Amino acid sequence: MSGLTDLGIAAIRDGVRGGDFSAREVAEAFDAAVERGRALNAFTVETPEIALAAADAADKARASGDLKPLSGVPLGIKDLFATKGVQTTAGSRILEGFEPVYESTVSGNLLAAGAGMLGKLNMDEFAMGSSNETSAWGPVLSPWRRNDGGNAALTPGGSSGGSASAVAARLAPGVTGTDTGGSIRQPAAFVGITGIKPTYGRCSRWGMVAFASSLDQAGPMARDVRDCAIMLEAMAGFDPKDSTSLELPVPAWEANLSSDIRGKRIGIPKEYRIDGVPAEIDEVWERGIAWMRDAGAEIVEVSLPHTKYALPTYYIIAPAEASSNLARYDGVRYGRRVAPQNGNLTDMYEATRAAGFGAEVKRRIMIGTYVLSAGFYDAYFNQAQKVRALIARDFERAFAEVDLLLTPTAPSAAFGLGEKSDDPIAMYLNDVFAVPASLAGLPAISVPAGLNAEGLPLGLQLIGRALDEQSVLNAALAFEERAGFTARPEAWW
Amino acid sequence: MQRSTNASATPIMTVDASTVRHIARLARIAVSDAEVEALAPELNNILGWVEQLQEVDVSGVEPMTAVIPNALRLRDDVVTDGGIREDVLANAPVAEHGFFAVPKVIE
Numbered sequence: 001m002s003g004l005t006d007l008g009i010a011a012i013r014d015g016v017r018g019g020d021f022s023a024r025e026v027a028e029a030f031d032a033a034v035e036r037g038r039a040l041n042a043f044t045v046e047t048p049e050i051a052l053a054a055a056d057a058a059d060k061a062r063a064s065g066d067l068k069p070l071s072g073v074p075l076g077i078k079d080l081f082a083t084k085g086v087q088t089t090a091g092s093r094i095l096e097g098f099e100p101v102y103e104s105t106v107s108g109n110l111l112a113a114g115a116g117m118l119g120k121l122n123m124d125e126f127a128m129g130s131s132n133e134t135s136a137w138g139p140v141l142s143p144w145r146r147n148d149g150g151n152a153a154l155t156p157g158g159s160s161g162g163s164a165s166a167v168a169a170r171l172a173p174g175v176t177g178t179d180t181g182g183s184i185r186q187p188a189a190f191v192g193i194t195g196i197k198p199t200y201g202r203c204s205r206w207g208m209v210a211f212a213s214s215l216d217q218a219g220p221m222a223r224d225v226r227d228c229a230i231m232l233e234a235m236a237g238f239d240p241k242d243s244t245s246l247e248l249p250v251p252a253w254e255a256n257l258s259s260d261i262r263g264k265r266i267g268i269p270k271e272y273r274i275d276g277v278p279a280e281i282d283e284v285w286e287r288g289i290a291w292m293r294d295a296g297a298e299i300v301e302v303s304l305p306h307t308k309y310a311l312p313t314y315y316i317i318a319p320a321e322a323s324s325n326l327a328r329y330d331g332v333r334y335g336r337r338v339a340p341q342n343g344n345l346t347d348m349y350e351a352t353r354a355a356g357f358g359a360e361v362k363r364r365i366m367i368g369t370y371v372l373s374a375g376f377y378d379a380y381f382n383q384a385q386k387v388r389a390l391i392a393r394d395f396e397r398a399f400a401e402v403d404l405l406l407t408p409t410a411p412s413a414a415f416g417l418g419e420k421s422d423d424p425i426a427m428y429l430n431d432v433f434a435v436p437a438s439l440a441g442l443p444a445i446s447v448p449a450g451l452n453a454e455g456l457p458l459g460l461q462l463i464g465r466a467l468d469e470q471s472v473l474n475a476a477l478a479f480e481e482r483a484g485f486t487a488r489p490e491a492w493w
Numbered sequence: 494m495q496r497s498t499n500a501s502a503t504p505i506m507t508v509d510a511s512t513v514r515h516i517a518r519l520a521r522i523a524v525s526d527a528e529v530e531a532l533a534p535e536l537n538n539i540l541g542w543v544e545q546l547q548e549v550d551v552s553g554v555e556p557m558t559a560v561i562p563n564a565l566r567l568r569d570d571v572v573t574d575g576g577i578r579e580d581v582l583a584n585a586p587v588a589e590h591g592f593f594a595v596p597k598v599i600e
Contacts, residue, residue: 099583100584101583101584200560201561309546312542312543315543332593334584334586337586344596347596348596350523353520353521353522353523357522362522362532365520365522366522366532370508379547383549385556385558386549386557387546389554389557390549390551390554392557425538425539441560441561
């Protein structure tokens with residue numbers, strides 16, 4: 001039943017519950033789709049048997065009237081989440097062969113909610129990248145192609161590139177992503193799906209391979225807003241094992257979904273109109289503004305004066321935290337070891353890390369080490385943390401006037417593999433619209449808005465107040481109803 | 494896209510080959526001469542780009558420590574974990590006699 005892979009999370013959950021099909025049929029259909037989709041390189045590990053076992057448990061639960069919120073729904077898990085007994089590499093050679101003896105809180109929450117796991121999803125190495133080209137396991141291909149008749153390989157974005165491709169190509173109805181500076185939202189926009197980064201602290205970081213701990217946050221990527229709400233509810237929740245986890249109940253985001261946003265005030269930050277962004281981005285933004293007006297929202301221009309400093313702030317703070325977090329990869333406790341003949345302990349550390357890390361990861365560790373080193377800490381790191389406070393204050397002031405912000409998600413549609421990989425800063429600019437909300441810890445969603453002239457998806461971003469995921473989801477639903485985005489890539493893989 | 498740069502600001506410092514070697518040593522990453530050659534301009538580009546932060550007036554601004562106000566919790570001072578030596582060592586590249594094994598440290 002290949003039609004089953006056309007279903008999203010809500011439809012699968014409800015169909016299994018209603019007996020329209022069995023969970024096993026669903027798992028078999030997606031397992032087969034994963035296998036057929038290998039040309040996309042979206043998965044680093046396939047776990048068809050785990051998906052089937054969860055499906056059988058779901059079918060039994062249905063018979064005994066004991067269904068859980070995600071019973072019968074198979075999901076893909078980004079390779080950043082530690083999964084018990086299943087290789088977890090975070091896209092890095094240094095973790096090749098690492099099989100955690102524990103389950104991350106977020107993936108464990110999903111499994112406990114009855115979901116199955118189809119496999120681990122490819123990603124930029126340690127989530128450092130915006131095109132999935134830094135993965136040790138090769139780039140993920142987007143299922144999308146330009147409508148010019150060419151077969152140019154396009155990026156699905158990054159770092160959650162495998163996650164994005166898997167959902168867009170119907171290899172999974174939903175997946176986990178993680179977002180440090182846009183890694184859920186930019187790939188979601190590039191492949192025409194929906195992805196939300198919740199408020200920092202909603203989802204536990206325990207068992208998530210750390211990149212930049214003050215920014216890292218898990219979130220769902222799926223076909224639509226409702227599916228994201230369902231998944232996020234299962235993923236989120238207080239976890240005493242993460243000191244930054246918020247001790248708050250998980251709201252009933254799905255039950256409270258409503259596209260009635262009449263009277264909401266939506267801000268358009270004027271600093272997000274940046275020179276050099278293609279006209280198609282402005283056009284789709286204008287369309288989105290019109291849809292929000294049509295939904296009864298009031299559109300207000302707002303100012304976020306420190307926006308231009310967000311990216312450079314991020315590229316001090318994130319590498320600084322990464323250089324500290326990645327110090328743990330020393331070839332002693334887990335992962336790869338390279339020990340030169342007759343070398344001492346330091347030789348082993350240096351050889352292990354030289355062989356295990358890719359170029360972008362080394363670059364960021366070096367930047368981070370530099371900005372934290374004696375004599376430069378105040379000029380770089382402390383200055384960045386102060387500017388970060390100003391960026392957060394900009395948002396606070398804007399949210400005194402408006403309920404939400406509407407912006408583009410990314411400054412372009414998906415680009416070709418290799419087009420930006422030789423210029424780090426050009427690659428960093430991909431996240432110019434995504435990074436500010438990350439620095440302020442705010443919930444933000446990317447929703448598909450339409451196709452550009454080349455037939456590629458474009459997304460828009462809605463940013464909300466801290467802890468107000470509901471308003472973000474509701475406005476996104478109103479947006480989704482008006483965008484009517486049904487385009488999907490033609491299967492060539 | 495245009496890059497916003499701040500040409501007028503004095504660079505804090507320019508990274509030369511010996512600085513790259515020093516940072517690599519601090520980061521415990523072995524680098525070849527060719528890599529040092531490549532890394533120096535790359536790091537300078539990135540550091541030159543982030544230097545625009547120096548123009549922001551931050552007087553009276555405290556550095557951010559937590560994006561969402563959240564007090565650190567205390568828990569009872571009791572043992573909550575342990576007795577899982579095999580699990581801890583399960584992924585060690587080399588483990589011997591219940592320990593992580595490393596090259597000889599003391600001659």
